Amino acid sequence: MTALRALDSANLNGGQKLAVKYFTVALALLGVQITFGLLAAVQFVMPDFLFGVVDFSIKRMVHINAMIVWMVFGFIGSVYWMLEEEAGAPTVGLKLGNIIFYVFTAAVLVVVAVYLLVQTGPGEIETQWFITEGREYTEAPRWADIGIVVCLLTFFYNVAATFSKGKVTGIGGVLLLDLVALAGIYTLGMFYTTNLTMDQYWWWWVIHMWVEATWEVMVGCMMAYGLMKVLGTSRKIVTTWLYLEVFMMFGSGILGIGHHYFWIGTPQYWLSIGGFFSALEPLPLVAMVVHAVYDAGVHKSRNNNHPAMGWLIAHAFGNFFGAGVFGFIHTLPQINLYTHGTQWSASHGHFAFYGAYATIIIAFFYIALQKWRGDVWMSGNLFGGWKWKWSMVLLNVGMLGMIMGMLVAGFAQSQIERAIGGATWTAFFAAQEHPWFVQGMHWRLAFGTMFAAGYALLVWDLLTIGKRETRPVQSHDDAALEAK
Ligand code: HEM
Ligand code: HEM
Numbered sequence: 001m002t003a004l005r006a007l008d009s010a011n012l013n014g015g016q017k018l019a020v021k022y023f024t025v026a027l028a029l030l031g032v033q034i035t036f037g038l039l040a041a042v043q044f045v046m047p048d049f050l051f052g053v054v055d056f057s058i059k060r061m062v063h064i065n066a067m068i069v070w071m072v073f074g075f076i077g078s079v080y081w082m083l084e085e086e087a088g089a090p091t092v093g094l095k096l097g098n099i100i101f102y103v104f105t106a107a108v109l110v111v112v113a114v115y116l117l118v119q120t121g122p123g124e125i126e127t128q129w130f131i132t133e134g135r136e137y138t139e140a141p142r143w144a145d146i147g148i149v150v151c152l153l154t155f156f157y158n159v160a161a162t163f164s165k166g167k168v169t170g171i172g173g174v175l176l177l178d179l180v181a182l183a184g185i186y187t188l189g190m191f192y193t194t195n196l197t198m199d200q201y202w203w204w205w206v207i208h209m210w211v212e213a214t215w216e217v218m219v220g221c222m223m224a225y226g227l228m229k230v231l232g233t234s235r236k237i238v239t240t241w242l243y244l245e246v247f248m249m250f251g252s253g254i255l256g257i258g259h260h261y262f263w264i265g266t267p268q269y270w271l272s273i274g275g276f277f278s279a280l281e282p283l284p285l286v287a288m289v290v291h292a293v294y295d296a297g298v299h300k301s302r303n304n305n306h307p308a309m310g311w312l313i314a315h316a317f318g319n320f321f322g323a324g325v326f327g328f329i330h331t332l333p334q335i336n337l338y339t340h341g342t343q344w345s346a347s348h349g350h351f352a353f354y355g356a357y358a359t360i361i362i363a364f365f366y367i368a369l370q371k372w373r374g375d376v377w378m379s380g381n382l383f384g385g386w387k388w389k390w391s392m393v394l395l396n397v398g399m400l401g402m403i404m405g406m407l408v409a410g411f412a413q414s415q416i417e418r419a420i421g422g423a424t425w426t427a428f429f430a431a432q433e434h435p436w437f438v439q440g441m442h443w444r445l446a447f448g449t450m451f452a453a454g455y456a457l458l459v460w461d462l463l464t465i466g467k468r469e470t471r472p473v474q475s476h477d478d479a480a481l482e483a484k
């Protein structure tokens with residue numbers, strides 16, 4: 001059967017054509033992340049797996065670097081996607097934006113190739129410039145750091161110039177300020193000192209301020225736009241919520257950085273500041289869930305893009321539970337003393353990054369595909385609709401299973417290694433060999449495999465959804481009438 005609704009770029013505006021390129025690379029890099037996550041997980045079960053071929057530290061580094069890059073690509077794509085509609089003007093400097101996309105993608109490939117080709121060797125100044133900086137999440141070598149800043153500045157130019165040519169909406173204004181903060185904070189991670197405490201102090205400004213301040217504001221903007229598109233929520237409502245969320249997010253998240261300063265040699269007052277402010281961080285995340293549920297209620301949950309709406313809801317809950325609840329449970333110094341740096345942290349790390357960020361980017365993939373295929377129907381009785389549902393089930397259940405496996409392993413570590421054993425070397429091994437820890441690692445591998453199957457189905461669905469559909473997108477008015 002021939003395709004009825006072909007992917008046709010004529011359906012997209014200039015910014016959106018560039019957006020789908022970013023989305024494509026993002027989806028591919030998610031595959032790289034999962035591959036290396038699985039390899040790392042196998043090694044927890046079979047320690048000599050790929051011995052001498054790929055070191056554990058390299059697998060882990062590629063795993064989390066691929067994550068940061070695919071998410072950044074997903075965010076950039078989402079901003080280009082919204083840009084022309086929000087600003088009411090064509091994207092300024094699109095040609096430059098396109099060149100930068102290819103440069104950025106090529107640079108990522110070179111960085112990863114070097115990681116895999118040069119796994120060991122002396123740590124010299126040149127290493128830092130050309131191979132790796134060696135700091136978790138921001139391992140990219142210095143040349144790439146500078147390149148990333150140049151790419152982000154060009155991106156910022158596209159966005160700022162387009163908004164200044166058109167109009168600046170509430171979402172647009174928040175987005176612009178957020179991009180300045182995001183790029184500014186990244187540069188803080190670029191200087192190097194031999195004092196480990198100072199080094200870590202500034203490094204956390206990049207990591208914590210990104211995920212618990214600027215990235216959260218970014219997804220706040222995406223959620224506002226997504227709810228308008230998918231549910232037909234009014235701009236006034238989403239903008240009011242957005243301002244409130246941003247205010248609460250910055251109010252708690254900035255000083256909340258103190259929860260990373262408990263044990264790195266910084267002054268003791270960080271114990272109180274970090275404990276107090278980071279404990280407030282779940283509040284804006286509650287506001288975000290209330291916002292999504294409220295809007296869905298007002299519109300009686302009728303929407304014109306079921307997969308996107310499903311993923312937006314997954315985001316609201318994932319952000320709340322993964323970042324908010326799972327963050328809160330280990331954020332007080334009295335508890336963090338026992339849980340710090342165990343699989344408990346990894347459990348929260350997976351839940352938060354997946355729940356808050358992976359989900360909403362996937363929602364944008366679906367929003368984009370709907371338009372790319374010529375505003376196709378994506379409501380009930382969707383042709384081949386089992387695929388998006390099953391991939392969503394496999395991905396969500398797979399991730400929850402991994403999270404629980406790691407949490408149990410983390411409990412064992414906190415109890416046996418820290419509370420009972422007093423954090424000695426012997427106690428470390430006692431915890432690593434404990435059946436609860438070992439079983440947790442097996443569960444992670446098993447559910448990780450399920451997650452990978454969900455990814456394969458997601459890719460298949462994204463390639464085919466709407467292809468054989470003849471109905472046009474359901475209008476919000478029809479959807480509302482049907483609900484009455
Ligand atoms: C979407 C937002 C968030 C993301 C993506 C995220 C992600 C992460 C990750 C990956 C780590 C491990 C860092 C490492 O490798 O050392 C971490 C650590 C931590 N997070 Fe979050 N987090 C988020 C929000 C929160 C919130 C809201 C709280 C508190 C309410 C929180 C509390 C903590 C604490 C206390 C640690 C330190 C764990 C340790 O001592 O080992 N996080 N987070
Ligand atoms: C097949 C799926 C996956 C498997 C098997 C897997 C496995 C792993 C393993 C073994 C580690 C190293 C843990 C350690 O050093 O103790 C890790 C780290 C990490 N993974 Fe995954 N992962 C998967 C998918 C994901 C996804 C989808 C995300 C986010 C969207 C993610 C985010 C992270 C983060 C943030 C860390 C660092 C955690 C920390 O520093 O505490 N992973 N993963």
Ligand SMILES: [Fe+2]
Pocket residue numbers: 208212256257259260
């Ligand atoms: Fe943090």
